[in-house]
Amino acid sequence: MKQQFINKRALFLENTESSTDDHFTPRTGHLDKETILDIRQPIHSDHAKTLDTTGLRQQFLLDTVFQPGGMTLTYSHIDRIIVGGIQPAEAPVVFSPELGKHTGTEFFLARREIGLINIGGDAVVTVDGMRFEVLREEALYIGAGARDVAFESVSAADPAKLYFNSAPAHTSYPTRKITLEQASPETLGEPKTSNRRTIYKYIVPNVLPTCQLLMGMTKLEEGSLWNTMPCHTHERRMEVYFYFNMKSDAVVFHMLGQPQETRHLVVRNEQAVISPSWSIHSGVGTQAYTFIWGMVGENQVFPDMDHVKMTELR
Ligand SMILES: O=C(O)C(=O)C[C@H](O)C(=O)CO
């Protein structure tokens, strides 16, 4: 009974002989380290509220997003978002042709769009022969249909860290880089409520067209610890949060659950949390932090949120 809630994890290993699961063919691309595909099933709120700490972490936490020299991928059945990190070292990292087995397509992005934000050193991303320099705090949107995509760190000593969200796409929109200056900023909150922060909306309709992906980065000011409180749900979209810019001993208490059944996850630097539509998503840190949010689902209206009154939270 317990087994059915354990996440299926496949390890793509360097060597084909080392595969232990026939369903997952080991990668054959240029990766020189392991690639992980972690499949997460959707979860009902009635089930989620019964979970203990371990159960909540298994369902919602992505504890390792970056692997030096390689790529991690987590495939959530919630709106079929794929979340991951790419950290090239000396060699370029590519999407293995084998990933098409998981999407049921000839190649990974055949029917998918992807957005990424670089939180590390300078990167060069090549998309079907087009070369993009993606510096720290810059984003790249790659439209569906891109076949040959390679990610490189300009310096292996200061590797790029490309955090990405990918979603199914019905058409192909142009691939484009977005700088921090081009990301539509919105400053919210007050120092006296410890929630002064700027939301940089990189991948939103007034910056560029996408099929369903929305993506941005929220920076908390020094001394501010809370994001999104009062909080909200959005029945029409799911969201993933990725926390970073944190010292190794700092934590964020990420709030989740239905507004009347709240729970929390202790989240550390460079970890992500899957937030189903029925869940609030907010966090309070032991220090200021930055996070990247990504949303997919029914619409692309950023303010389409179901606000929760503070008096309704339990
Ligand atoms: O700090 C915030 O508030 C946010 O960054 C809000 C998130 O982007 C969000 O939850 C959007 O739905």
Ligand SMILES: [Zn+2]
């Ligand atoms: Zn939200």
